[in-house]
Amino acid sequence: MEFILFILTAYIAYRIYVMVYFRSDQFTTIQRSIEAYTANCNDLNHHIQELKNAYVDVSSYDYGISVLTDSSNYNFKRTEWNNNSKNRYVHNCSASVCKNASDQPFKYLCKYFDIKVTEESLSSFEAVLNDFEAAEQGKILLREKRDSIVESIRSSIPAIIYKFNKEKLKRKLGFEEIDFSTLYFPVYTFQYVSAGGNSSTKCEITLDINNLNKFVDYLNTLVKFRKSIAGQRALMTSALREKMKVRDHYTCQSCGISAYNEKHLLLEIDHIIPLSKGGETTESNLQTLCWKCNRTKGSKIIAS
Numbered sequence: 255m256e257f258i259l260f261i262l263t264a265y266i267a268y269r270i271y272v273m274v275y276f277r278s279d280q281f282t283t284i285q286r287s288i289e290a291y292t293a294n295c296n297d298l299n300h301h302i303q304e305l306k307n308a309y310v311d312v313s314s315y316d317y318g319i320s321v322l323t324d325s326s327n328y329n330f331k332r333t334e335w336n337n338n339s340k341n342r343y344v345h346n347c348s349a350s351v352c353k354n355a356s357d358q359p360f361k362y363l364c365k366y367f368d369i370k371v372t373e374e375s376l377s378s379f380e381a382v383l384n385d386f387e388a389a390e391q392g393k394i395l396l397r398e399k400r401d402s403i404v405e406s407i408r409s410s411i412p413a414i415i416y417k418f419n420k421e422k423l424k425r426k427l428g429f430e431e432i433d434f435s436t437l438y439f440p441v442y443t444f445q446y447v448s449a450g451g452n453s454s455t456k457c458e459i460t461l462d463i464n465n466l467n468k469f470v471d472y473l474n475t476l477v478k479f480r481k482s483i484a485g486q487r488a489l490m491t492s493a494l495r496e497k498m499k500v501r502d503h504y505t506c507q508s509c510g511i512s513a514y515n516e517k518h519l520l521l522e523i524d525h526i527i528p529l530s531k532g533g534e535t536t537e538s539n540l541q542t543l544c545w546k547c548n549r550t551k552g553s554k555i556i557a558s
């Protein structure tokens with residue numbers, strides 16, 4: 255009993271000592287001496303928080319329902335909470351889309367969340383990856399930097415305070431907390447809920463650093479292919495051919511002969527600027543030619 259009382263008294267004395275120390279002039283002097291370093295660290299911390307928001311500009315599309323309920327009773331800082339609600343996208347779909355999305359996540363991500371396979375989105379995602387990577391590295395560097403600042407003043411602080419109150423010490427010195435959670439990574443969800451609500455499936459794609467690297471690779475490969483000759487040929491579908499013929503009223507755009515006048519006229523679709531010269535398979539670069547004109551054009555290009 256006496257022993258317990260002794261421990262209790264010692265503990266209370268220690269708590270009082272800690273409390274008094276953090277209010278002492280000695281501590282205030284130390285605090286002042288590193289004020290500039292502290293401010294610097296806090297600035298870096300804010301910069302890291304900003305980097306985490308890189309994704310918000312990229313995804314301005316409005317996609318379905320995204321419900322997040324805040325049921326916590328405490329009113330603490332909600333940086334991550336804000337990031338989280340901005341970076342969640344939900345698409346309600348059939349069970350089979352859900353299944354396919356888990357087999358080919360990037361393909362379905364582009365298709366159902368309207369991410370265009372273009373150089374613009376490629377460079378946006380590259381920028382996001384860059385900022386996210388910097389944010390993740392920044393967190394680690396910031397922690398090391400703070401530790402080394404605290405270490406440098408170690409000799410001026412009583413050992414017992416330094417040893418058992420490191421986190422409190424950092425807070426008292428004015429360092430803001432570093433948010434180490436990774437909740438800011440965008441999450442795309444495909445979800446299927448049956449009509450009765452009895453069965454449901456869910457496929458979640460989180461664009462963390464690892465997935466972003468892969469996604470940038472994926473987009474890059476697709477963009478390159480689309481720009482390549484093979485890719486441009488692949489765009490030349492039967493439907494597009496037919497569409498061009500309708501647009502040109504089944505009439506050769508060179509000699510004016512029309513399928514309306516000549517029943518068995520063979521019409522071809524020609525790239526005005528050839529693929530070999532950097533032309534693209536776009537409607538403005540396509541025209542309907544009769545096979546004779548197309549052949550003449552082909553030989554002219556070869557000759558020139």
Ligand SMILES: [Zn+2]
Pocket residue numbers: 506507508509510511543544545546547548
């Ligand atoms: Zn013709």
